[in-house]
Amino acid sequence: MNPTYLPKSWLAQQVNRFAPALFFIGLVLLWELVCSVGEVPNYILPSPSAIFSAFFDVEMSRWLTHLWATLRVALMGFALSIAIAIPLSIGMMRSELMNRVLYPALIVIQSTPVVAVAPLIIVLLGTDDPSRVLITCLITFFPLVVSTTTGMLETPPEMIELSQSLRAPRYRETWQIRIPYAIPHIFSGLRVSITLAIIGAVVAEFVAAEEGLGYFIQFSTSFFKIPQAFAGLIFLSIISLLMFKSIQWIQMWLFPWSLPKKK
Amino acid sequence: MKNNHIDNDNAEQNHAAYVSMKGVGHKFDPRPDAPMVVENIDLDIHRHEFVAVVGPSGCGKSTLLRMVAGLLIPSNGQVSVFNRPVTEPRDDVGIVFQKANLLPWLTVRKNVLFPLKHKYGRYSANDEKRANELLDMAGLTQFADKMPDELSGGMQQRVGIVRALLLNPDILLMDEPFSALDALTREQIGFDLLDIWKEHPKTVLFITHSITEAVLLSDRILVMSKRPGSVLDLIDVDLPRPRSSETIKSTRFAELTDTIRGYIYEPHVPA
Numbered sequence: 232m233n234p235t236y237l238p239k240s241w242l243a244q245q246v247n248r249f250a251p252a253l254f255f256i257g258l259v260l261l262w263e264l265v266c267s268v269g270e271v272p273n274y275i276l277p278s279p280s281a282i283f284s285a286f287f288d289v290e291m292s293r294w295l296t297h298l299w300a301t302l303r304v305a306l307m308g309f310a311l312s313i314a315i316a317i318p319l320s321i322g323m324m325r326s327e328l329m330n331r332v333l334y335p336a337l338i339v340i341q342s343t344p345v346v347a348v349a350p351l352i353i354v355l356l357g358t359d360d361p362s363r364v365l366i367t368c369l370i371t372f373f374p375l376v377v378s379t380t381t382g383m384l385e386t387p388p389e390m391i392e393l394s395q396s397l398r399a400p401r402y403r404e405t406w407q408i409r410i411p412y413a414i415p416h417i418f419s420g421l422r423v424s425i426t427l428a429i430i431g432a433v434v435a436e437f438v439a440a441e442e443g444l445g446y447f448i449q450f451s452t453s454f455f456k457i458p459q460a461f462a463g464l465i466f467l468s469i470i471s472l473l474m475f476k477s478i479q480w481i482q483m484w485l486f487p488w489s490l491p492k493k494k
Numbered sequence: 495m496k497n498n499h500i501d502n503d504n505a506e507q508n509h510a511a512y513v514s515m516k517g518v519g520h521k522f523d524p525r526p527d528a529p530m531v532v533e534n535i536d537l538d539i540h541r542h543e544f545v546a547v548v549g550p551s552g553c554g555k556s557t558l559l560r561m562v563a564g565l566l567i568p569s570n571g572q573v574s575v576f577n578r579p580v581t582e583p584r585d586d587v588g589i590v591f592q593k594a595n596l597l598p599w600l601t602v603r604k605n606v607l608f609p610l611k612h613k614y615g616r617y618s619a620n621d622e623k624r625a626n627e628l629l630d631m632a633g634l635t636q637f638a639d640k641m642p643d644e645l646s647g648g649m650q651q652r653v654g655i656v657r658a659l660l661l662n663p664d665i666l667l668m669d670e671p672f673s674a675l676d677a678l679t680r681e682q683i684g685f686d687l688l689d690i691w692k693e694h695p696k697t698v699l700f701i702t703h704s705i706t707e708a709v710l711l712s713d714r715i716l717v718m719s720k721r722p723g724s725v726l727d728l729i730d731v732d733l734p735r736p737r738s739s740e741t742i743k744s745t746r747f748a749e750l751t752d753t754i755r756g757y758i759y760e761p762h763v764p765a
Contacts, residue, residue: 389595392565396583397613407612411599488599488641 277458282465285458294466300443302470304360304432308367309425315368316375317417321405323376324383341373345431349438358439366438367431371424378420382413415489418482425474429467444470511538512697513562513665517571519722520557524569530722531557535571537716537728541664542695546708549718549726550758555701558723559669562699563589575665588658588696590668594650596642596657603629603638606657613661621660628656631690648679655687659694666696670703680704681739684711688737705758709750710737717757726757 239247246253259279265271266278273281323330349366356362386409394404436445444467451460482489518535521528532554539545547555560566561573564583573580575587596605606625610617629638632652642650651671658666672680684707691698702708708715709731717726731750733741741747 387595389591389593390597392560392563393589393591393595393608394612395565396563396587396589397609398583398585399612403612403615407608408597411597414599486599488643492643 274455274457277461281458282461285456286462286465289459289462297442297444297447297463298466298470300440301429301432301436301445301467304363304367304435304443305425305428305474307360307364308431309371309428311364312368312372312375312424312428313421316372316420317379320376320379320383321410323380324409325401325405337373337376340369345370346434349434353439363432363435363440366435367428370431370434371427374423374427375417375420378416378423379413382416383409385416386412414482414486415491418478418486418489421478422475425478426471429471429474433467512541512543512576513537513539513699514574514577515558515562515571516574518558518561518568518573519570520554520561520566520568530569532718532723534724536725539697539699542697543714544691544698544700544712545714545716546700546702546712547716547718548702548705548708548754548758549723550720551703553718553720554723555703555718556669558718559589559667559699559701562665563587563667584665585661586664588661588663588666590651590654590658590666590671592670593674594642594647594654596650596653598642601639601641602634602645602653605642605653606660609657609660625656625660628659629653631693632656632686646679647675648683651675651683652686655690659690662694664697666691666698668698668700670701672707673703680707681710685738687711688735692736705751705754706742708754709733709747710741715754717754719757727753729753 263279266276266281271278277285319333323333345366348369352362352366356365383405390408390412391404394408399407432443433445433448436443437449440446444463448460448463448467451457451463515535515537519530519533521530523529535558537545547558549555557566561568562575562580564580564587567581575584596602597608600608603622603625604611606629607617607621610621626635626638629635632655634649634652634656637645637649637653642653645653651674654671672683675683688711698712700708700712712731715729715731717729718724719726729750733744733746733750
């Protein structure tokens with residue numbers, strides 16, 4: 232007999248429903264326990280409660296300043312990367328020559344560790360936003376180019392034949408068929424890119440910055456304020472998660488047809 | 495400018511070859527020793543005639559359709575429509591694809607209007623009215639604002655047919671349009687197609703791998719050999735119209751399907 236058909240008790244249903252949250256809470260409790268029983272000093276591994284109180288030791292306005300600095304760079308880099316990646320993908324899809332010329336260059340850029348290039352970019356462009364935005368852009372645009380190009384090239388041949396049978400101009404084939412077809416692909420690229428954008432902004436702040444969550448974590452660590460650094464890290468993860476979710480919400484709101492069908 | 499609306503009642507034109515294939519052959523690989531996909535097809539289709547093409551899988555039926563559509567230019571011979579060689583897709587041709595081929599991001603109505611939107615970049619209120627009339631004819635009015643994936647396969651293919659009719663083509667090319675549907679839906683949509691065809695006469699080239707479907711729907715059947723596809727026979731379907739499920743029970747229907755089956759299935763070779 233298949234066990235899934237057995238009626239489950241109310242408690243079992245609730246446990247099943249909240250399993251991800253329970254797992255997370257369990258993990259935090261375990262962490263707290265290890266810290267207090269093992270008497271681990273806060274400057275090695277702070278306990279969750281120490282991190283929690285460190286969070287309130289920092290003024291809210293300071294948090295918001297750092298948060299905004301990171302978010303600003305991440306979003307500008309992300310926007311720049313969309314502005315570059317989509318036209319570039321269209322060009323590479325339309326022109327075989329452009330694809331042959333640019334693809335190796337993109338691979339080279341992608342396989343060069345951005346962390347290693349970041350200091351050079353700072354030297355080149357200075358210590359202000361432009362260099363941080365460029366670093367973020369470099370780390371985010373490759374997945375976007377790949378997903379957009381793949382989506383457009385995967386357009387079913389019959390849809391292209393429909394366009395050809397109407398002798399429609401090619402820009403309409405791109406705009407009315409290939410790009411809409413690529414929307415689900417583009418959004419999976421955007422989901423990957425937005426989390427990379429946060430990473431890019433933090434990397435840039437590690438190299439040169441006077442504000443931002445990445446800067447705050449580095450600064451706190453160098454003064455051995457480890458609980459405070461952890462609080463910053465958790466803030467960063469929450470932002471990253473929210474950005475990821477926002478992309479999903481935008482997709483749900485603007486392109487509901489592009490979501491996978493629920494069974 | 496091509497004339498899409500030639501006088502309907504000109505008997506002479508109706509009986510002249512409207513779509514004509516002469517020595518048509520094609521291969522996808524241009525090298526001289528490359529194998530042919532279709533070979534030596536001669537076929538004259540009269541105006542408003544319903545011609546079905548049957549043949550084993552891979553015999554180049556769809557290739558033939560694409561050459562009539564002007565999507566492919568034959569390597570040998572020539573396809574002409576009304577004495578003009580086909581060198582590019584024509585305005586007076588509508589294509590119904592296998593599996594509906596609807597755009598999932600557009601509503602049913604917008605899918606039907608897509609040919610205008612795609613060709614000219616816009617459509618008028620009048621065009622929208624025409625789309626609504628066509629949807630009504632196909633019994634799709636209540637689905638006009640739904641997305642394609644909310645419709646059954648049969649409904650989707652009705653939308654595909656309606657879309658092909660939007661520009662009021664004189665020639666309707668259908669590439670195994672019902673092959674993805676279940677048997678019951680398939681028979682019903684076939685009869686519906688005949689109703690539409692009776693009301694809006696078109697020259698139809700209907701590709702199928704269903705022998706019964708070909709006999710049930712068409713005036714003539716081109717039977718193709720396996721690859722390289724060539725003409726095995728051209729069969730007159732002398733069954734009275736209108737056709738119905740009664741037609742299927744007639745002895746003549748059985749004779750015709752048997753004849754075609756004889757061509758398609760090779761004689762059994764004992765092991």
